[in-house]
Amino acid sequence: MLLTVQQSIIIILTISVGTFLTRSLPFILFPANRETPKFVLYLGEVLPFACISLLIVYCLKNVSLLSAPHGLPEAIAITAIVLVHLWKNNVLLSIGGGTLLYMLLVQFIFV
Amino acid sequence: MMEDKLKALKAAFPYTLPVMTGYLFLGMAFGILLNSKGYSFIWALFMSIIIFAGSMQYVAIELLCVAFNPLNAFIMTLMVNARHLFYGLSLLEKYNTAGKKKFYLMFGLTDETFSILCATEPPDGVNKGWFMFFVTFLNHLYWITACVLGGILGSLVSFNTKGIDFVMTALFVVIFLNQWKSQKRHAPALIGIGASVICLLIFGAQNFIIPAMGLILISLAFYRKPFEKGAEKCYLPSSSQSS
Numbered sequence: 001m002l003l004t005v006q007q008s009i010i011i012i013l014t015i016s017v018g019t020f021l022t023r024s025l026p027f028i029l030f031p032a033n034r035e036t037p038k039f040v041l042y043l044g045e046v047l048p049f050a051c052i053s054l055l056i057v058y059c060l061k062n063v064s065l066l067s068a069p070h071g072l073p074e075a076i077a078i079t080a081i082v083l084v085h086l087w088k089n090n091v092l093l094s095i096g097g098g099t100l101l102y103m104l105l106v107q108f109i110f111v
Numbered sequence: 112m113m114e115d116k117l118k119a120l121k122a123a124f125p126y127t128l129p130v131m132t133g134y135l136f137l138g139m140a141f142g143i144l145l146n147s148k149g150y151s152f153i154w155a156l157f158m159s160i161i162i163f164a165g166s167m168q169y170v171a172i173e174l175l176c177v178a179f180n181p182l183n184a185f186i187m188t189l190m191v192n193a194r195h196l197f198y199g200l201s202l203l204e205k206y207n208t209a210g211k212k213k214f215y216l217m218f219g220l221t222d223e224t225f226s227i228l229c230a231t232e233p234p235d236g237v238n239k240g241w242f243m244f245f246v247t248f249l250n251h252l253y254w255i256t257a258c259v260l261g262g263i264l265g266s267l268v269s270f271n272t273k274g275i276d277f278v279m280t281a282l283f284v285v286i287f288l289n290q291w292k293s294q295k296r297h298a299p300a301l302i303g304i305g306a307s308v309i310c311l312l313i314f315g316a317q318n319f320i321i322p323a324m325g326l327i328l329i330s331l332a333f334y335r336k337p338f339e340k341g342a343e344k345c346y347l348p349s350s351s352q353s354s
Contacts (some may be wrong), residue, residue, distance in 0.1 A: 008175055
């Protein structure tokens with residue numbers, strides 16, 4: 001431990017407060033007892049789909065296509081997940097199988 | 112009242128199973144990593160209870176291993192978690208039916224909790240507020256359990272966890288597929304991918320999230336007219352108040 005116990009606690013509390021702030025801000029800006037602007041309601045309908053896309057890109061943000069292994073482990077694992085999921089439609093199989101495949105790929109094949 | 116809660120718990124549980132798998136891997140990896148930096152499982156317990164944020168807790172490890180700087184930690188938190196602003200916007204209406212439980216729901220609005228709640232309506236006859244509460248609460252429990260287990264295991268055994276964080280990517284890909292199948296119009300999902308990739312290429316991995324959020328908002332604003340023209344079914348906001 002580089003920091004003291006008190007310093008560590010302060011850092012953790014700061015992160016906790018910051019996290020709660022980003023999660024609660026929309027509810028503070030648009031409280032239940034006032035009418036929410038139509039545009040915000042529209043966003044609420046379409047944002048969930050855009051958000052999941054953003055999250056996928058966020059998860060893959062450190063993959064480099066220019067240097068080896070050129071994103072191959074990710075591409076293979078995601079293709080496998082899509083195929084298995086469309087075929088079996090079993091969430092646990094798709095997630096568990098895809099992750100195991102990826103771990104095998106980065107630990108043994110694309111080392 | 113008790114029966115209501117039990118019913119909601121039973122309805123919520125199956126939806127949380129994929130997240131349980133994801134959190135077990137990811138939380139344990141977190142506990143192991145934190146332990147390797149000299150913080151015992153007590154710290155993993157403390158952090159998983161009061162922060163409850165997957166990627167942010169990984170960043171927190173980095174912040175605990177540099178010189179003491181709370182302001183920097185605060186700004187980093189806002190940057191890394193900025194995407195949570197969108198989750199709140201998507202769930203404004205749903206959460207407003209939850210009464211006092213709304214505070215806990217806001218606190219526990221992780222990527223994974225959001226991914227379940229944005230795509231799921233509880234079965235008929237199940238109290239919406241308690242359903243959302245138990246989805247959040249079960250996820251929180253899995254997360255705490257996994258982080259603590261990792262902290263304990265980390266001091267006992269070691270195994271190669273390389274690649275384990277891919278479990279979250281896998282989870283989001285599966286949710287993406289389910290959403291895709293459930294919708295006729297795919298423009299919002301495609302806008303999300305297009306805007307994120309463009310901003311990633313321009314701004315780089317460390318800085319692309321906030322520009323990407325901006326570009327998504329602008330693109331969706333342009334998409335509003337065609338969207339509302341094509342909306343044949345009337346949009347009915349849920350107005351049932353229950354707590």
